Amino acid sequence: MSLAPRQKVILKIIIDRYIFDAVPVASKTIADSYGLKISPATIRNEVASLEVEGYIMHPHHSAGSIPTDKAYRHYARLVAEKSQLSLAEQLLLYQLLRSTKGEIGQWLKLAATILSRFVHNLAVVTLPKMAQCRLKHLDLISLHDFAALIVLVLYEANIKKRVISFHRRVSQEDLTRIANRINAACIGKTSIEITTEELENSLLEKEVTKSVIDILDSENKAKYGRLYIEGLCQMLSQPEFSNNSAIVRVLELIDREDWLQSISCPNLNSGGIEIIIGQKNTEEALQDLSLVIRQYGIPGSATGIIGVLGPKRMDYGKTIPSVNYLSSVLSKSITKYI
Amino acid sequence: MSLAPRQKVILKIIIDRYIFDAVPVASKTIADSYGLKISPATIRNEVASLEVEGYIMHPHHSAGSIPTDKAYRHYARLVAEKSQLSLAEQLLLYQLLRSTKGEIGQWLKLAATILSRFVHNLAVVTLPKMAQCRLKHLDLISLHDFAALIVLVLYEANIKKRVISFHRRVSQEDLTRIANRINAACIGKTSIEITTEELENSLLEKEVTKSVIDILDSENKAKYGRLYIEGLCQMLSQPEFSNNSAIVRVLELIDREDWLQSISCPNLNSGGIEIIIGQKNTEEALQDLSLVIRQYGIPGSATGIIGVLGPKRMDYGKTIPSVNYLSSVLSKSITKYI
DNA sequence: CATTAGCACTCTTCTCTCCAGTCTGCTAAT
DNA sequence: ATTAGCAGACTGGAGAGAAGAGTGCTAATG
Numbered sequence: 001m002s003l004a005p006r007q008k009v010i011l012k013i014i015i016d017r018y019i020f021d022a023v024p025v026a027s028k029t030i031a032d033s034y035g036l037k038i039s040p041a042t043i044r045n046e047v048a049s050l051e052v053e054g055y056i057m058h059p060h061h062s063a064g065s066i067p068t069d070k071a072y073r074h075y076a077r078l079v080a081e082k083s084q085l086s087l088a089e090q091l092l093l094y095q096l097l098r099s100t101k102g103e104i105g106q107w108l109k110l111a112a113t114i115l116s117r118f119v120h121n122l123a124v125v126t127l128p129k130m131a132q133c134r135l136k137h138l139d140l141i142s143l144h145d146f147a148a149l150i151v152l153v154l155y156e157a158n159i160k161k162r163v164i165s166f167h168r169r170v171s172q173e174d175l176t177r178i179a180n181r182i183n184a185a186c187i188g189k190t191s192i193e194i195t196t197e198e199l200e201n202s203l204l205e206k207e208v209t210k211s212v213i214d215i216l217d218s219e220n221k222a223k224y225g226r227l228y229i230e231g232l233c234q235m236l237s238q239p240e241f242s243n244n245s246a247i248v249r250v251l252e253l254i255d256r257e258d259w260l261q262s263i264s265c266p267n268l269n270s271g272g273i274e275i276i277i278g279q280k281n282t283e284e285a286l287q288d289l290s291l292v293i294r295q296y297g298i299p300g301s302a303t304g305i306i307g308v309l310g311p312k313r314m315d316y317g318k319t320i321p322s323v324n325y326l327s328s329v330l331s332k333s334i335t336k337y338i
Numbered sequence: 339m340s341l342a343p344r345q346k347v348i349l350k351i352i353i354d355r356y357i358f359d360a361v362p363v364a365s366k367t368i369a370d371s372y373g374l375k376i377s378p379a380t381i382r383n384e385v386a387s388l389e390v391e392g393y394i395m396h397p398h399h400s401a402g403s404i405p406t407d408k409a410y411r412h413y414a415r416l417v418a419e420k421s422q423l424s425l426a427e428q429l430l431l432y433q434l435l436r437s438t439k440g441e442i443g444q445w446l447k448l449a450a451t452i453l454s455r456f457v458h459n460l461a462v463v464t465l466p467k468m469a470q471c472r473l474k475h476l477d478l479i480s481l482h483d484f485a486a487l488i489v490l491v492l493y494e495a496n497i498k499k500r501v502i503s504f505h506r507r508v509s510q511e512d513l514t515r516i517a518n519r520i521n522a523a524c525i526g527k528t529s530i531e532i533t534t535e536e537l538e539n540s541l542l543e544k545e546v547t548k549s550v551i552d553i554l555d556s557e558n559k560a561k562y563g564r565l566y567i568e569g570l571c572q573m574l575s576q577p578e579f580s581n582n583s584a585i586v587r588v589l590e591l592i593d594r595e596d597w598l599q600s601i602s603c604p605n606l607n608s609g610g611i612e613i614i615i616g617q618k619n620t621e622e623a624l625q626d627l628s629l630v631i632r633q634y635g636i637p638g639s640a641t642g643i644i645g646v647l648g649p650k651r652m653d654y655g656k657t658i659p660s661v662n663y664l665s666s667v668l669s670k671s672i673t674k675y676i
Numbered sequence: 677c678a679t680t681a682g683c684a685c686t687c688t689t690c691t692c693t694c695c696a697g698t699c700t701g702c703t704a705a706t
Numbered sequence: 707a708t709t710a711g712c713a714g715a716c717t718g719g720a721g722a723g724a725a726g727a728g729t730g731c732t733a734a735t736g
Binding site: 061 | 727728729
Binding site for chain 1: 441442474475477479481485487489491495497498499500501503568570571574575579580581582585586589590593674675
């Protein structure tokens with residue numbers, strides 16, 4: 001059932017207000033502010049039907065109204081279509097993002113920090129990642145006679161390293177020779193394509209190739225690249241986290257490396273923004289929280305995600321366009337690094 | 339003034355007990371437990387002199403005793419000399435540490451996780467780092483015509499990368515040639531030694547060399563290598579953090595990248611364990627906490643640190659030998675990676 | 677018929693008090 | 707030197723009461 005226009009206005013006021021000060025909104029407050037020319041009594045009637053429709057609830061009998069998950073979702077859908085950052089805000093974020101150079105990881109971390117400060121919640125950004133990693137360059141560097149460092153440069157400018165041990169002495173010359181051979185044969189290939197090659201002449205070469213495939217495979221298995229999380233204390237300063245069991249729940253969640261992987265985000269691959277509010281979260285620890293995330297990067301090639309985690313009572317009107325904007329900035333700038 | 343033997347016993351009981359259950363210790367509790375054959379009244383007399391000496395205090399007039407910073411320091415000094423992990427504990431930690439392979443960062447992170455679970459507090463471990471970084475290997479990998487990825491392998495198996503942009507087209511062949519020349523001339527050198535070289539023939543080579551020096555320099559500037567922090571929620575489950583302003587204070591501290599750098603640890607470079615309790619911390623946010631850290635690695639070559647952060651009321655008897663033991667294990671195993 | 681004023685009722689929150697429990701500090705006795 | 711005993715101090719929780727905020731309902735109003 002659709003809401004009457006005035007109900008929509010009242011609902012919006014309740015949500016805005018509650019997002020602002022985290023206090024249940026009284027009918028008098030609604031009537032007073034915002035120049036609505038109706039009395040508290042009328043508002044109470046409307047609020048009663050909003051409650052029947054499941055958009056608001058009361059924490060106790062004689063308390064003001066607070067929005068339900070349904071209301072937040074309704075609100076977020078509206079906001080996602082309409083809200084944009086002002087030019088000044090866009091410029092601010094853009095300028096802040098330019099203040100580092102060089103390393104993509106540092107830069108994405110900066111992006112997360114900026115986002116978290118801007119929306120006062122926790123920000124997550126992942127390194128961009130290919131669906132199937134391809135080898136760009138291989139180095140073998142002798143550590144000592146019986147061990148070497150494998151350095152793998154992937155497309156997306158990502159670097160993986162691993163130590164490999166040998167049962168016999170191996171010189172740097174041997175290693176260089178093997179690296180050259182593998183580079184010549186495997187550059188641009190995925191782990192599957194490398195397996196089909198039959199380049200292994202020596203046992204050593206075979207061993208190294210196996211490690212390379214192993215590294216590529218383990219990289220492929222991950223849904224996202226390395227995760228940067230910033231602004232924990234931004235989020236935890238929110239009144240929702242005044243009792244510390246809520247804090248511990250969040251900390252335990254993000255202590256787990258894979259928490260982001262287990263969240264299902266159907267819109268993400270199509271490039272849309274994904275807004276998961278409250279109970280809709282499959283992850284139990286997230287059921288009092290909201291997650292706003294979006295993909296960035298070059299679809300089909302390297303993609304990462306950027307997003308915000310916070311209480312359901314987050315400022316969607318600011319958060320959603322911020323994520324959208326930063327996602328597009330990252331998408332454009334990422335080509336520099338790849 | 340030195341304490342009488344019985345005072346020492348009582349003091350130890352108070353500290354042990356308070357570390358165990360975080361509740362002020364009453365004279366009756368002391369008398370009852372531990373088979374002391376003296377009455378609460380006698381104990382109260384002794385406690386009174388302990389208070390005069392500054393070893394204990396009372397949170398309010400008729401409350402039990404809690405240890406002061408001075409008491410903790412006294413206690414920690416004793417423990418640091420005597421305590422050792424049991425063989426079973428050593429074996430446990432050792433086995434747990436073997437469960438990963440390949441990448442040093444992952445391994446150190448695992449070490450931090452194990453330590454934090456073991457002592458129920460926050461653990462910090464840094465990547466080992468040379469006082470002066472030396473170049474081990476340089477790679478230049480073309481990203482596109484106008485940009486390349488500089489990959490620097492340092493001793494300590496540490497890898498640094500940076501994107502460099504050019505004003506004209508540069509092919510992979512050019513890059514490889516430059517990389518070979520720089521490798522030939524600079525391997526094993528520090529940033530200072532490289533500057534004195536006069537190998538820059540082309541503008542391009544000059545530019546790359548400058549970047550290399552820059553990367554080495556910025557690496558030199560840092561006091562410690564990359565920091566791994568684990569077990570935040572272990573620490574925050576302690577009763578000391580039941581009010582969340584204490585939590586936010588800690589979070590704000592470790593959000594700052596450089597917090598560890600600003601702590602002065604005179605014992606660290608001589609290889610000893612450093613125990614900084616309460617007010618002795620220069621960092622204000624740490625003044626209610628204790629930090630137990632120690633160097634590991636190969637002095638003069640690559641060294642890192644490993645330590646534990648927790649409330650002053652931490653289990654020094656377990657924490658100190660754990661840090662000691664893990665530091666020595668890391669020192670031995672680190673050679674595999676370097 | 678939508679709107680509103682008025683009022684009874686509910687629930688929270690703050691403060692105050694009281695009481696039981698805990699523990700110390702002191703004194704006098706051993 | 708040690709201890710028993712007791713007064714006094716402080717905490718923490720329970721309970722009561724009052725103030726305040728806000729709703730739901732009803733009846734009146736334009």
